[in-house]
Amino acid sequence: xxxxxxxxxxxxxxxxxxxxxxxxxxxxxxxxxxxxxxxxxxxxxxxxxxxxxxxxxxxxxxxxxxxxxxxxxxxxxxxxxxxxxxxxxxxxxxxxxxxxxxxxxxxxxxxx
Amino acid sequence: xxxxxxxxxxxxxxxxxxxxxxxxxxxxxxxxxxxxxxxxxxxxxxxxxxxxxxxxxxxxxxxxxxxxxxxxxxxxxxxxxxxxxxxxxxxxxxxxxxxxxxxxxxxxxxxxxxxxxxxxxxxxxxxxxxxxxxxxxxxxxxxxxxxxxxxxxxxxxxxxxxxxxxxxxxxxxxxxxxxxxxxxxxxxxxxxxxxxxxxxxxxxxxxxxxxxxxxxxxxxxxxxxxxxxxxxxxxxxxxxxxxxxxxxxxxxxxxxxxxxxxxxxxxxxxxxxxxxxxxxxxxxxxxxxxxxxxxxxxxxxxxxxxxxxxxxxxxxxxxxxxxxxxxxxxxxxxxxxxxxxxxxxxxxxxxxxxxxxxxxxxxxxxxxxxxxxxxxxxxxxxxxxxxxxxxxxxxxxxxxxxxxxxxxxxxxxxxxxxxxxxxx
Numbered sequence: 001x002x003x004x005x006x007x008x009x010x011x012x013x014x015x016x017x018x019x020x021x022x023x024x025x026x027x028x029x030x031x032x033x034x035x036x037x038x039x040x041x042x043x044x045x046x047x048x049x050x051x052x053x054x055x056x057x058x059x060x061x062x063x064x065x066x067x068x069x070x071x072x073x074x075x076x077x078x079x080x081x082x083x084x085x086x087x088x089x090x091x092x093x094x095x096x097x098x099x100x101x102x103x104x105x106x107x108x109x110x111x112x
Numbered sequence: 113x114x115x116x117x118x119x120x121x122x123x124x125x126x127x128x129x130x131x132x133x134x135x136x137x138x139x140x141x142x143x144x145x146x147x148x149x150x151x152x153x154x155x156x157x158x159x160x161x162x163x164x165x166x167x168x169x170x171x172x173x174x175x176x177x178x179x180x181x182x183x184x185x186x187x188x189x190x191x192x193x194x195x196x197x198x199x200x201x202x203x204x205x206x207x208x209x210x211x212x213x214x215x216x217x218x219x220x221x222x223x224x225x226x227x228x229x230x231x232x233x234x235x236x237x238x239x240x241x242x243x244x245x246x247x248x249x250x251x252x253x254x255x256x257x258x259x260x261x262x263x264x265x266x267x268x269x270x271x272x273x274x275x276x277x278x279x280x281x282x283x284x285x286x287x288x289x290x291x292x293x294x295x296x297x298x299x300x301x302x303x304x305x306x307x308x309x310x311x312x313x314x315x316x317x318x319x320x321x322x323x324x325x326x327x328x329x330x331x332x333x334x335x336x337x338x339x340x341x342x343x344x345x346x347x348x349x350x351x352x353x354x355x356x357x358x359x360x361x362x363x364x365x366x367x368x369x370x371x372x373x374x375x376x377x378x379x380x381x382x383x384x385x386x387x388x389x390x391x392x393x394x395x396x397x398x399x400x401x402x403x404x405x406x407x408x409x410x411x412x413x414x415x416x417x418x419x420x421x422x423x424x425x426x427x428x429x430x431x432x433x434x435x436x437x438x439x440x441x442x443x444x445x446x447x448x449x450x451x452x453x454x455x456x457x458x459x460x461x462x463x464x465x466x467x468x469x470x471x472x473x474x475x476x477x478x479x480x481x482x483x484x485x486x487x488x489x490x491x492x493x494x495x496x497x498x499x500x501x502x503x504x505x506x507x508x509x510x511x512x513x514x515x516x517x518x519x520x521x522x523x524x525x526x527x528x529x530x531x532x533x534x535x536x
Contacts, residue, residue: 023217026217027217029213029214029217030213030217030218030221033211033213034208034214037207037208046211046212046213047212078213
């Protein structure tokens with residue numbers, strides 16, 4: 001088993017908190033992660049808020065926000081255990097992000 | 113602020129506390145793990161206090177239960193986010209609490225009707241762990257599942273607050289030390305484990321039904337709690353055993369007579385003299401229904417026989433038309449499964465009806481190991497009285513009176529003694 005990270009982009013974060021739509025959305029993520037845990041693949045993960053700051057360069061310049069197009073913002077991440085990259089890709093296919101036409105970037109954790 | 117309104121709010125919260133605190137403690141203990149039970153209880157206590165504060169200056173919300181759940185859920189989520197759960201615990205849900213993707217849905221899920229019931233069942237099996245004594249089990253059930261405070265439990269068992277406090281504290285500590293986890297027993301160990309649970313509920317019901325309390329002869333609240341928990345067992349596929357249904361049936365028959373058992377002054381009315389119209393038909397029907405559904409499997413349990421005996425009594429049109437022979441047969445069977453001197457004592461009273469009072473007295477004399485038991489002396493007195501021997505009857509009644517702490521029982525015996533004196 002090897003570790004992979006899923007980066008989710010284009011997740012719909014604009015739902016009104018506690019609205020039925022938001023709850024239905026949460027339930028989908030819950031079910032997917034619960035299933036990944038039961039199959040022994042889940043390691044960790046969290047959704048990310050849209051705001052934040054970027055610290056960059058040697059000067060460590062601080063700017064507000066990630067400054068990319070809304071649908072390119074990383075909306076969350078998940079770390080999973082999978083046999084190989086193909087297995088990791090296969091496991092990502094049930095991710096609810098696809099329901100809102102988003103994407104999952106599947107990246108192996110680099111061994112150093 | 114009107115005082116009456118104040119009292120009303122207090123009563124609402126009291127009522128809610130009884131019914132909801134136990135559920136919430138079970139749910140939160142399952143979420144946080146058994147080692148964090150105390151923290152779960154603190155959160156519930158805090159939620160109740162907050163309800164009291166918020167409702168004091170306004171109206172009680174239309175759905176106070178939902179209000180309590182939302183408040184408790186918010187507290188739970190907050191504590192988890194701040195990583196303030198006291199003891200680190202790994203259980204089937206802990207991973208769901210670590211991710212923001214799953215935290216809130218997982219907590220919500222735990223507060224659904226089915227999961228609340230499941231948590232209560234798990235807690236019931238924890239409270240009735242075989243390593244605990246019966247009295248510890250019952251105290252813990254009343255405290256954690258029924259929301260009774262230490263004082264109320266002490267009152268129910270004629271004990272003092274300190275003793276009960278210590279007992280509950282030690283019981284919880286023992287369960288914590290045994291690394292106990294809140295899961296339902298496996299199917300293999302279920303029959304053995306459920307036996308302990310049913311026994312505790314049976315004793316709890318009996319404590320309510322034959323209360324040893326000086327002023328309250330029937331503690332209906334205790335009976336109600338025992339029935340509520342037994343019903344919960346029969347509603348779950350894993351815990352719905354035939355003898356659980358038999359026990360529930362027995363409880364239904366017994367409680368059908370609540371309104372007929374005491375007169376307005378709280379004095380005891382004997383079965384013979386009860387107004388059968390005051391028996392609760394609904395509960396008798398329920399008793400019949402559960403007993404009918406209990407007749408599966410190949411084990412004849414004591415509860416089956418006790419329920420069957422209660423069924424004959426409950427379905428008899430009058431005292432005279434009671435099928436005494438059938439009752440006697442059931443008693444014989446019951447004693448052959450498990451000999452119990454009090455059951456043997458009750459059998460003697462049935463013999464009084466089938467073979468006469470002389471025969472009953474001779475049978476009772478064989479049970480003289482019970483001579484310091486008030487029921488034995490009361491039964492002896494009654495049989496002698498009916499047998500036309502008021503002098504002996506009076507002697508036994510007088511012994512019995514010194515052996516019971518219940519005011520209503522004492523009053524009944526006093527009346528019997530005066531009846532003896534009139535007849536003498």
